[in-house]
Amino acid sequence: MKNRLKVLRAERDWSQADLALRLEVSRQSVNAIETGKFDPSLPLAFKLARLFGLRIEEIFEDSD
């Protein structure tokens, strides 16, 4: 699933490791989500949304 994670992360000058630390997941998880190869669960998507102060649909793009 396409998303704006890389942009949002860059805006805050966070590395993947920084974001992973804030989400309490591994850096590989952040990378897999960022590249659109792994879709996070709803709880993790909400956690991301809270962290960036956005709604889920403002981070993830529904491809349908």
Next chain:
Amino acid sequence: MKIFFCSTGSAVQRRFVKRIWLATFINVFFCVATAVAFRLWHLRGLPAYCIAVLPALPTMGVLLALGIYLREETDEFQRRVLVESMLSGIGFTLALTTTWGYLEDFARVPHLHLIWIYVIFWVFLGISIPVVMARYR
């Protein structure tokens, strides 16, 4: 995936590695102890069955540790990688051992001791983890 070797990693992963090493150590100990027991006492009947299964118990412990890890791991991506790797490992193990079974029946290749199935699973699991990880890069 660092979990099989790590001194780093999450607390859950470190616990998993400790359990694996503990079970492996117990497995080696039971293997040696069982071999010595059979050599010294020429066990038969019920005691033989009881002693013979001892080395299998820690191997079940390792599988239990895998299950506990999957329950405890909070990182859903790491869980996904392990589950996919295990499915791949199980699939290749079944494919190889089934093929080998037919080869034994029809082509008279050497007999594969059933103990090796467990080892083969771990080999395929070990190969599968980096392959699955690479798919998500």
